[in-house]
Amino acid sequence: MKNNKEIKKTGNIRIQSQHKIMIAASTEFVLQGFKGATVQSIADRAGLPKANILYYFKNKENIYHAVLEHTLQMWDEGIGDITPEDGPKAAIEKFIDAKVRMSFKHPESSKIYAMEIIQGAQHLKDFARTYQRKWVREKAQLFQQWIDNGEMRDVDPIHLIFLIWSSTQHYADFETQILTIMNRADYEDEDVEHVIAFLTDMILRGCGLN
Amino acid sequence: MKNNKEIKKTGNIRIQSQHKIMIAASTEFVLQGFKGATVQSIADRAGLPKANILYYFKNKENIYHAVLEHTLQMWDEGIGDITPEDGPKAAIEKFIDAKVRMSFKHPESSKIYAMEIIQGAQHLKDFARTYQRKWVREKAQLFQQWIDNGEMRDVDPIHLIFLIWSSTQHYADFETQILTIMNRADYEDEDVEHVIAFLTDMILRGCGLN
DNA sequence: ATAAAAGTTAACTATATGGTCAAGACCTAG
DNA sequence: CTAGGTCTTGACCATATAGTTAACTTTTAT
Structure with a gap:
């Protein structure tokens, strides 16, 4: 007490x-x-x-360091987990949904992380890097199994993850540029849904899941 | 003389x-x-x-400023032009090819540009921003025409450009992370071709062009 | 040959900044 | 109420750094 x-x-x-x-x-x-x-x-x-x-x-x-760590932790929590039971379609949908929402909700986190990586990840602890390698490889293996099972088209799973990663993160990191191009002052709520729909559609189709 | x-x-x-x-x-x-x-x-x-x-x-x-300007100029030259005659397939292929090759050949340029945008484009002259808006809108209009002609699936052309932009640029900007994940020290020549093939395949399919 | 222009560089200055310190205010437990 | 801790903050210091200067060398034009 x-x-x-x-x-x-x-x-x-x-x-x-x-x-x-x-x-x-x-x-x-x-x-x-x-x-x-x-x-x-x-x-x-x-x-x-x-x-x-x-x-x-x-x-x-x-x-x-505190800010970086907080960012990593948030990323880790925000990105829901993917399980073998999901199947490729739900997995991709979940993944894109989570990442896009995070990009729009916490753009600063995404930006700080991006800058850190661009500059060579000088402040990132080794364990964080290793952790990410493990994460990506694990998820890639899941996709590989679905591919082997004929549940999706044979695409390189690692690069698929990169594709999802980059295309979703882009809306946070390049906010300034995107707003300029769209001639807007700020993002609006509909944008999130629109982007999720667009990316999900494109990438599912790329994987032969649509 | x-x-x-x-x-x-x-x-x-x-x-x-x-x-x-x-x-x-x-x-x-x-x-x-x-x-x-x-x-x-x-x-x-x-x-x-x-x-x-x-x-x-x-x-x-x-x-x-000199470095930034040089970067913009290089980008401008490196990204070949797309014409109505190309049709959507060739256009996307050309675009992806050019951007991926640039990412692998001049990662520093891409990185500097990315950092500048992430930080709010504080040093970027207005004309550069306007120029880019014009560029994207112009290309988007091309895609829109192809869509209207039934030459490709109806996808949001602006976001299509963002998708190509982000996924290609990623290999430059996130070099460090990608190499860590792939457990490699450096990119190799084959990587360029592999990435081009992967992204072209995925995105063309997403546009119903494959 | 020579004068003017362009290039080179050590030494210096002013300032911005990360970090310390010490003195005091404010809680909290007994 | 008071002693020990936590919190707050102005003043200070050492250092790093952008930019200047002035003396000197090299190049170029005629």
Whole structure:
């Protein structure tokens, strides 16, 4: 009880502050990059004095790590799992649906992750990379089995995953460009559904599932 | 003659130095981002003293602008043109072929461009954005005509272009991740052909052209 | 041959920034 | 009420870095 309360009270302000800082930091990292985002700019955006930021995170790198980790975790949770029972059609539908929704809901996460990869994944821990390799290979194997069973066309499963990945992520990462091209200020709710429908249709057909 | 020689000689060293600097700068900008890339690091990579860099480019921003402009120009030249006579199949084939080859040949360009867009295209001149909108809309209209003529399935042409764009670009931008997943150190020549074949097959089929 | 132009570079400066510190405010438990 | 912890924050410092300058060398034009 006592311990509980301590966590509830003392922990709360810590969590809350850290959360507020991470939100602000995400924006700054997207806008300015890791080096370009200054602790001061993060502080300003979070509405806190700089020293307070450094009180909750030992240094800028730690903020970035926290943000990255949070991103990975969100990705991991958001991307529902695919099972052999799903069959190829449902699997692709689930996968596209989840990724597109995530792209539209958390574009900053996608952007930060993309920048990290583009720059060579210098801050990404080895285990994260290995984890992803395992994930992709596992899913690819599922697709391969469906192919072997004649449940879908014989397409390279690894590249199929890349295709889904890239085409869905694009709406987050290239938001600016896409909005410019569509001559719009913001995405709207219908866009999500439209994109899901479009991509699902195209890719299912590519796999001979339509 | 005199004038010619002057351009040939004097211009040469200028062009050569600028080129060398831009190559080095590209790498640094990809690796460290705009703010993270220091003039010194660019100088070191180019094998020149810092002051020499600043002699050829007034400041860091100018180096970045030159690199960006070069990238845009290359993209513009590399992406062959599509004409109404091509018909949808050849158009898609040409487009994918050109973009994939560019991704594998000049990944840094693709990366710099991607980072610029992700960060909100803060350095991109308005005319470049407008130009791209025009380009995409123009091509989309072509596809729309083919659709109206019953030459291909009725898919959203703008999103079709996004799909081709994203899936091809991905191999440049996410190089690091893709190599990790494929457990490889580098791309090989066959990869280009394989990717072209895979994407062309998938997307043509998606458009009902196969 | 020579003067002007172009190129090279070490040394310097001003500033921005990451991070520290210490003093004090504010909780919380007993 | 008070002692120990947590939180807050202005002031400070060391360093990294963009950009300048000025002296010097090399190239080019005539």
